[in-house]
Amino acid sequence: MAAIDIPEVHKFIETIPPFSGLSLLERKQILTGVSMLYVRQGQTLVLKDDSATVHLIRRGACEIRTPKGGLVDQIADGECFGVSSVMAQNPDGLQVVAMEDSLVYRFDKIRFIEMLEKNEAFGLFFEHTQHNRLRKLTRSQSNELASPALQLSTPVAHIMTRQLIQATPKETVQTIAMRMTEARVSSILVVEEGRLQGIVTDRDLRSRILAVGGSSDSLVANVMTASPVTLSPNSLVMQAQTLMSESNIHHLPIVDEEHQAVGMLTAADLLRHQELSPLLLINLIHRQQSVESLARVCKQWPTLIINLIVTDMKAADVGKVLATVSDNLTRRLIELALEKLGPAPMDFQFLVFGSQARRDQSLGSDQDNGLMLEREPSTEESLYFADLSEFVCQGLGLCGIRLCPGNIMASNPEWRRTTDGWQQAFSRWIKSSAPSALLHASIFFDIRCVYDNGKSEGEAVKDLIKAMQLEVSKNSVFLATLTRSALVTKPPLGFFRHFLLESSGEHKHQLDLKHQGLALINDLARLYGLSCQTYRVGTLDRIEQAIREKLISVDTARNLMDAWDKLNGLRLEAQSRHFQATGKASAYLDPKDLSPLERKHLKTTFSIISEVQDVAQQRFLRGYS
Amino acid sequence: MLSRFIHKLKAWYLARQSVKRRWSEWDYLVLDIETSGLNAKQDHIVSVGWVCIQNGVIELDTARHIVLDNAQIGDNVGIHMITDSDVQQHGKRQESVLRYLRHLLRNRVLVVHHAPMELGFLKQSWLEHALPTFSLSWLDTLAIERSKANRAQQPIQDGGFRLDACRERYGLPEYQGHDALTDALATAELLLAQIAYQGRDCRLYDLNQMGGGRTRLVPRS
Numbered sequence: 051m052a053a054i055d056i057p058e059v060h061k062f063i064e065t066i067p068p069f070s071g072l073s074l075l076e077r078k079q080i081l082t083g084v085s086m087l088y089v090r091q092g093q094t095l096v097l098k099d100d101s102a103t104v105h106l107i108r109r110g111a112c113e114i115r116t117p118k119g120g121l122v123d124q125i126a127d128g129e130c131f132g133v134s135s136v137m138a139q140n141p142d143g144l145q146v147v148a149m150e151d152s153l154v155y156r157f158d159k160i161r162f163i164e165m166l167e168k169n170e171a172f173g174l175f176f177e178h179t180q181h182n183r184l185r186k187l188t189r190s191q192s193n194e195l196a197s198p199a200l201q202l203s204t205p206v207a208h209i210m211t212r213q214l215i216q217a218t219p220k221e222t223v224q225t226i227a228m229r230m231t232e233a234r235v236s237s238i239l240v241v242e243e244g245r246l247q248g249i250v251t252d253r254d255l256r257s258r259i260l261a262v263g264g265s266s267d268s269l270v271a272n273v274m275t276a277s278p279v280t281l282s283p284n285s286l287v288m289q290a291q292t293l294m295s296e297s298n299i300h301h302l303p304i305v306d307e308e309h310q311a312v313g314m315l316t317a318a319d320l321l322r323h324q325e326l327s328p329l330l331l332i333n334l335i336h337r338q339q340s341v342e343s344l345a346r347v348c349k350q351w352p353t354l355i356i357n358l359i360v361t362d363m364k365a366a367d368v369g370k371v372l373a374t375v376s377d378n379l380t381r382r383l384i385e386l387a388l389e390k391l392g393p394a395p396m397d398f399q400f401l402v403f404g405s406q407a408r409r410d411q412s413l414g415s416d417q418d419n420g421l422m423l424e425r426e427p428s429t430e431e432s433l434y435f436a437d438l439s440e441f442v443c444q445g446l447g448l449c450g451i452r453l454c455p456g457n458i459m460a461s462n463p464e465w466r467r468t469t470d471g472w473q474q475a476f477s478r479w480i481k482s483s484a485p486s487a488l489l490h491a492s493i494f495f496d497i498r499c500v501y502d503n504g505k506s507e508g509e510a511v512k513d514l515i516k517a518m519q520l521e522v523s524k525n526s527v528f529l530a531t532l533t534r535s536a537l538v539t540k541p542p543l544g545f546f547r548h549f550l551l552e553s554s555g556e557h558k559h560q561l562d563l564k565h566q567g568l569a570l571i572n573d574l575a576r577l578y579g580l581s582c583q584t585y586r587v588g589t590l591d592r593i594e595q596a597i598r599e600k601l602i603s604v605d606t607a608r609n610l611m612d613a614w615d616k617l618n619g620l621r622l623e624a625q626s627r628h629f630q631a632t633g634k635a636s637a638y639l640d641p642k643d644l645s646p647l648e649r650k651h652l653k654t655t656f657s658i659i660s661e662v663q664d665v666a667q668q669r670f671l672r673g674y675s
Numbered sequence: 676m677l678s679r680f681i682h683k684l685k686a687w688y689l690a691r692q693s694v695k696r697r698w699s700e701w702d703y704l705v706l707d708i709e710t711s712g713l714n715a716k717q718d719h720i721v722s723v724g725w726v727c728i729q730n731g732v733i734e735l736d737t738a739r740h741i742v743l744d745n746a747q748i749g750d751n752v753g754i755h756m757i758t759d760s761d762v763q764q765h766g767k768r769q770e771s772v773l774r775y776l777r778h779l780l781r782n783r784v785l786v787v788h789h790a791p792m793e794l795g796f797l798k799q800s801w802l803e804h805a806l807p808t809f810s811l812s813w814l815d816t817l818a819i820e821r822s823k824a825n826r827a828q829q830p831i832q833d834g835g836f837r838l839d840a841c842r843e844r845y846g847l848p849e850y851q852g853h854d855a856l857t858d859a860l861a862t863a864e865l866l867l868a869q870i871a872y873q874g875r876d877c878r879l880y881d882l883n884q885m886g887g888g889r890t891r892l893v894p895r896s
Contacts, residue, residue: 055738055740056726056735056738056856056857056860057852057854057856057857058850058851058852058857058860059735059860061851062848081735082736083736084735084736085732085733085734085735086732086733086735086863086864087731087732087733087867088864088867088868088870088871089871090871090872108848109846109847109848110846150846151845151846151868151871153847153848153864153867155735156732
């Protein structure tokens with residue numbers, strides 16, 4: 051075999067670590083016996099016998115998967131696979147699947163092993179690569195067990211203590227105290243005929259025996275908390291957390307349907323389990339007594355968001371968690387305002403619009419909100435609500451949710467209306483179909499009530515939404531106009547691999563994930579959502595509802611939902627990267643920062659949006675275009 | 676008489692069988708020829724580059740780049756970057772290179788991009804050097820690409836069948852150099868891409884239908 055002397059091969063290899071560290075002679079040696087293969091998209095490479103060697107991707111993208119199909123790594127141009135096959139006979143049985151058509155160099159196994167032994171730096175690089183993959187492998191396997199996103203919705207059965215320390219009501223306090231000390235627990239379950247009767251905790255022993263000079267011979271029945279608060283084993287961690295914090299208890303017996311004790315959940319169990327801080331933040335928010343201290347607590351807000359993102363939480367879940375935190379923040383601010391200003395003179399509802407309503411907030415989302423009043427206020431009452439709104443909106447601003455640049459906030463008298471006032475506004479927008487009305491529509495039609503001081507529990511808002519949908523369904527011209535405006539912006543999809551990028555300004559050559567991507571999907575979902583019988587406010591919920599009501603095909607809808615997830619994930623990542631670097635959130639993305647694989651995904655994502663736009667055009671614009 | 680018949684029958688049977696064989700069961704030699712001009716009668720070969728495909732993969736070890744000793748460089752140095760000193764240092768006699776090629780092509784299918792040009796020059800050299808008669812099978816990646824476009828009824832614009840343009844459609848990397856060897860490798864990769872798009876069980880027979888044939892190279896009689 052002669053040494054390979056192809057300039058294009060050398061030119062490529064010498065830029066790729068660790069080959070770039072080899073001398074010309076070594077490079078020629080390792081290139082001896084190299085063959086080049088073309089792998090079709092979707093094809094699985096079998097790394098056996100002679101093929102169980104290192105491969106280098108010249109152009110393309112591949113995934114490394116476990117035998118069960120779990121994703122270990124995604125690699126593209128200039129990256130190697132088959133490392134573990136050479137170094138350890140591929141004990142994990144990893145597979146390589148081409149994600150796009152790939153041109154791949156396959157090294158000669160014997161030459162490669164020779165080089166690993168001969169050149170230390172070269173060998174170290176591949177050992178490192180292998181370690182790296184193993185780490186990703188273990189991470190992908192542990193992720194299969196419990197992803198952080200699932201933690202709040204884990205059944206308590208998964209984290210409760212099953213070894214129960216029990217007593218009967220007839221025992222003495224002394225004997226159970228000894229048993230508790232021995233078992234090193236702070237509580238004991240009192241059980242009779244298999245059924246849970248009560249619970250005794252360290253605190254009970256302290257307050258009900260020691261503090262009052264009680265006897266150690268007292269019967270358990272007299273000191274226990276009878277009929278304690280319990281949960282069933284399939285309740286969620288989140289429910290347990292809420293219940294314990296509401297009832298101010300630290301021990302929660304878990305019982306089955308026959309009221310038999312099957313486990314014990316303590317605050318410490320929850321704390322161990324609880325790696326996410328949103329609940330902690332919500333708890334803190336509810337304990338603060340002033341706007342200043344709230345603002346201090348909310349300094350953790352960006353860190354929280356970044357944590358959620360780096361723990362690989364699904365984009366849709368990040369949005370929901372953030373919305374829950376901002377809802378709670380909003381409620382706490384309203385409570386503080388009520389404390390300061392005195393009770394409200396009438397029932398009112400605090401409304402949120404836009405991203406908070408849709409529950410897809412991200413870093414740097416601004417506030418869109420308003421007030422809905424029971425009736426027309428007097429001048430004095432009007433002043434009261436002006437003060438309240440100012441307090442809440444400024445408070446939100448101080449806590450990190452930016453003031454709305456378009457002044458769509460409750461602090462603007464324009465957006466404090468009676469139920470009738472809101473209905474008239476919606477009706478006007480729907481009838482006029484003017485551009486400004488459409489702009490309003492895109493914000494206000496995503497609407498949710500976060501606070502209701504009356505007893506209606508947001509019924510007034512539901513009525514408002516019903517009236518709005520009725521009006522829309524009667525007015526097909528409006529829907530057509532809305533459709534046309536939803537189709538004005540096209541996804542930035544160029545030919546082949548090129549993106550049509552912002553051609554000027556600060557963000558030259560960058561992609562605006564929000565306005566060129568997510569907003570388009572939100573618009574489409576709103577369009578379908580408004581055509582549904584049942585109103586949903588979230589983008590994914592709307593698409594699912596549209597499937598249920600058969601307005602959209604399942605395939606199209608699933609594609610669109612995937613696209614939304616993908617773009618949202620990219621946006622969150624771009625934002626958190628940008629935030630960590632500059633302290634500002636930006637949803638702009640430079641496609642150069644993406645791997646070829648990600649670029650390919652993004653291209654597919656945009657073409658999906660474009661397809662659904664066509665579908666929507668067919669559905670809503672027939673006879674109007 | 677009978678033995679000739681049996682011989683013919685056997686040849687016919689082999690040909691029938693070979694139609695069924697997958698493309699990767701054959702060996703290929705992908706060739707590119709650099710010439711001093713476009714006219715095979717007036718111009719001559721400056722250099723040749725080739726690489727072989729075996730078992731469905733490009734064996735980079737087989738790559739060769741040979742500059743011919745009778746090359747007259749003149750004004751074309753800018754195109755293929757071969758200088759007079761290259762010719763003097765590395766120049767090989769055209770006849771020996773052609774004999775070597777003929778040897779390699781005995782059990783391989785020739786692959787070129789734009790067959791009329793390359794075959795024209797080969798035919799002319801056979802005439803000039805009075806080499807023994809030689810039949811070869813060939814594939815033309817340009818013709819294959821044209822058949823594909825016709826089949827899909829996707830008209831391809833002027834220049835769209837140039838090697839680089841074809842490669843771009845398959846997302847193959849852009850190569851800077853344009854010497855005979857780089858172009859031979861580029862053509863080989865293009866062929867693999869074209870085959871991949873035809874599906875796993877693509878046969879040489881199918882490729883031949885799209886853009887291939889047999890040609891006899893004969894000496895001047």
